[in-house]
Amino acid sequence: MMTRNSMVLASVCGVVVLCAGLVAPGCGGGGGRAGGVQTTAPAPVHEDDFRGLFDRGEYNRAYASASRQYPALSGSAKDQAALVAGMSASRVERREDAERWLRPLVDHPSSGVSGSASATLGMDAHRTGRHAAAIPLLTRASKSLTGDDSARASFYAADSLQALGRDADARAMYQAASSSVKDDASLKSKIAARLQTMGNVNPDPVAGAGSYTIQVGAYADFARAMEVRAKLQSRASSAGLPDPRVVTITRDGKTLHAVRVGRFANRPTAEGAQRRFGVESLVMVASGE
Numbered sequence: 001m002m003t004r005n006s007m008v009l010a011s012v013c014g015v016v017v018l019c020a021g022l023v024a025p026g027c028g029g030g031g032g033r034a035g036g037v038q039t040t041a042p043a044p045v046h047e048d049d050f051r052g053l054f055d056r057g058e059y060n061r062a063y064a065s066a067s068r069q070y071p072a073l074s075g076s077a078k079d080q081a082a083l084v085a086g087m088s089a090s091r092v093e094r095r096e097d098a099e100r101w102l103r104p105l106v107d108h109p110s111s112g113v114s115g116s117a118s119a120t121l122g123m124d125a126h127r128t129g130r131h132a133a134a135i136p137l138l139t140r141a142s143k144s145l146t147g148d149d150s151a152r153a154s155f156y157a158a159d160s161l162q163a164l165g166r167d168a169d170a171r172a173m174y175q176a177a178s179s180s181v182k183d184d185a186s187l188k189s190k191i192a193a194r195l196q197t198m199g200n201v202n203p204d205p206v207a208g209a210g211s212y213t214i215q216v217g218a219y220a221d222f223a224r225a226m227e228v229r230a231k232l233q234s235r236a237s238s239a240g241l242p243d244p245r246v247v248t249i250t251r252d253g254k255t256l257h258a259v260r261v262g263r264f265a266n267r268p269t270a271e272g273a274q275r276r277f278g279v280e281s282l283v284m285v286a287s288g289e
Helices: 048-053 059-072 077-092 095-104 109-128 131-144 148-164 169-180 185-200 222-238 267-277
Strands: 008-011 015-020 213-219 245-251 254-264 280-284
Touching: 048 059, 048 077, 048 222, 059 077, 059 222, 077 095, 077 109, 095 109, 095 148, 109 131, 109 148, 109 267, 131 148, 131 169, 148 222, 148 267, 213 222, 213 267, 222 254, 254 267
Parallel strands: none
Antiparallel strands: 008 015, 213 254, 213 280, 245 254
């Protein structure tokens, strides 16, 4: 998964865009590049240039600048100050401040402002496991933004849907992401991988397949479970086992996503497969599926 490390909002030349893990190169005034290497030092950014500060990754300064100037601004300049203040607050984990600045912008008439505010709040909710809150925000962002930005919002909305066990809705959202993505090869690959594994997430029990399974782990973060599943595919294949699957379970009132391999008629057969698998794991009854 793209981490916070996931999806970042950046203001480039006054246009708010969604990027995957990187702030896009600055437009003018940022120094030339040769072969991807900065050839001159970036020009200093004035304290009043909150967008420039944000682009430079100086989020605390950007927040201070935008929030200080906000009362004296009007129109689109005021909206931009609120947007940068909220995005900056999100970047430094000040979620209450991010919510205060961005929530009023979710319904903004400008699709760029609305989409960026929705995406930021949606990603904050997604990262903290508040998937029910993330889904409508990221869905709104996917409809307000375009191209790769729209695709990223759809991708994370789909991850949240799948984390809640809404597989059919998740598949539709992954397909929407696949239709929207343009230039981001990494995102294309991630979307394709998610769609490919949809058939292995919470599959219907196979008649006569048995009640025991090998469980590698159970994770609060669905994306983490999917990463573990992907890493274990070749190991399972080498051991003559089916592809690992992700099963949503409840433990002590908490939703977890278990990575499991195979179904077996009895414990001894499962334990034999576990030895061939060679990964630290547990043999257990395949509860929850």
